[in-house]
Amino acid sequence: MLAHARSLADELIRLRRDVHAHPELSFQELRTAALVADTLQEIGGIRVRTGIGKTGVIGDLGDEGGPTIAIRADMDALPIIEAVNQPYTSTNVGVMHACGHDAHTAMLLGVAHLLRERFAADGLRGRVRFLFQPSEEAWDREGKSGAPRMIDDGAMDGVDAVIALHVDSTLPLGQVTIRSGWASAAVDDFKASILGTGGHGAAPHEGTDTVFMLAAVINALYGIKSRRLDPVQPCVLSIGMVRGGSAANVIPAEIYMEGTLRSYSEELRAKLAEEVERAFGVARALGGDYRLKITRGYPAGWNDQRVVGWIKDISREYLGDSALDQSPAGLGAEDFAYMCQKAPGAMLMLGAAIGDGVMRAHHTPIFDIDERCLPTGAAILAETALRFLKGQVKL
Ligand SMILES: [Zn+2]
Ligand SMILES: [Zn+2]
Secondary structure (H helix, E strand, O other): OHHHHHHOHHHHHHHHHHHHHOOOOOOOOHHHHHHHHHHHHHHOOEEEEEEEOOOEEEEEEEOOOOOEEEEEEEOOOEOOOOOOOOOOOOOOOOOEOOOOHHHHHHHHHHHHHHHHHHHHHHOOOOEEEEEEEOOOOOOOOOOOOHHHHHHHOOOOOOOOEEEEEEEEEEEEOOOEEOOOEEEEOEEEEEEEEEEOOOEEOOOHHHOOOHHHHHHHHHHHHHHHHHHHOOOOOOEEEEEEEEEEOOOOOEEOOEEEEEEEEEEOOHHHHHHHHHHHHHHHHHHHHOOOEEEEEEEEOOOOEEEOHHHHHHHHHHHHHHHOHHHEEOOOOOOOOOOHHHHHOOOOEEEEEEEEEOOOOOOOOOOOOOOOOOOOHHHHHHHHHHHHHHHHHOOOOOO
C-alpha cells in the first residue's frame, strides 16, 4: 500500500497545493467541497453526497453487506495572512491553511483512490465512508462545528469504526504519535464581567473598585488548578482577554474578561466550571458583583485502544519501530471527538516537519509542511480500512 501511495505522490501534492492556494473559512468550503466531489466522481465507484453538515461531502465506497469504517478529513482554513512565499501560497488573502487541513483533504482523496482499486481487485465486502468535514476550527451560531453538523445529517449512521489523522508540523517526518485513551481535551470558554460602582481615583473608598476585585479574582482563578483540583488530573485555565477602564483617574464600573478551560474527564470538567463560578464569587466578597457565562465546546477525544493498536502496527511496519513518538497528550481540542463518541475511533498525529530547524507552528503565518508526509498518511489510513474490511483486525 505504501508503494502504491508513493506512486500517487505527484497527484497528492497537486491536490494539496490546489486546496492550499484556495483556502476557505469554516462553513464556507464550497470550492473545496466541489473539488472533493469532482475528484471522487473521477475516481469512480463512489456514491457522493454534498451539502452534508452545510458544506461537507460524504463518499461511500462499497455497500452495507459488511462492516463500515469511516475516515475523516477536515477542510477549513483560518483567518490568517499567509507569510509563506511559495507557488501554492494563498490566493485568498487573509485566509490561510495554517493547520494542514489542505493536506488532510488531499490525503483522504488519495485514500479513496487507493481503496477504489483494491475494492474491485480484492473482492471486498463492506463499506468505506469518506467524511470530508467542514468547520473544524469554528462553530456556528448554535455552537456547532462541522463534526456535530455532519453527525446530525447522518454521517456516522451505520459506522462501526472511525479514523482520522492530523499532520504535526513540529513532529519530524516519519514519526507518528498516537495514544490510547484521552487524546484531545474538552474545551469550554468563559465570558465574564466584574461589576462595581467605579468612581474617582482619588476616593476609592466611596465606591467599589473592579480593578481591585479583578486582581483577587485572577488569583482565585489561577489557584484552582494548584489548590482546588486533584493535581494528578490534567487541566488548564487561561485568561485570554481582560478589558476595562478609560482613564488613569477613573475607577471602571465594569471589567470584561474571557478565558478557556481545558480538561479530559467529564467529572473534572464539571468541577472546573464549579470552581470558576466560586472564584468569581470573590468579587461579591469585596463588595461588587459579577456576571459569568460558561459555554461548552468540544468534548474530550477518546482513542479506542483496539483501533490505536491497528494503526500502531501499520505505522511500525511502514516506518520502523522508532517511528512511534511517546510524548504525552496535550490539551489541544479537536471536534473529531464527537465522531469517537459515535463509534470506536482514533486519530493519529503524522510527522510533517520540514526539518530545517525553523519552527513552523500550527495557526501561525509561516506554517508549512513537508509534503513527503502525504503518501505515508494516505497509506496508513487506507491500510487500516483495508484490514478492517478484510476482518484482519477486529473490534
Ligand atoms: Zn487548527
Ligand atoms: Zn487542525
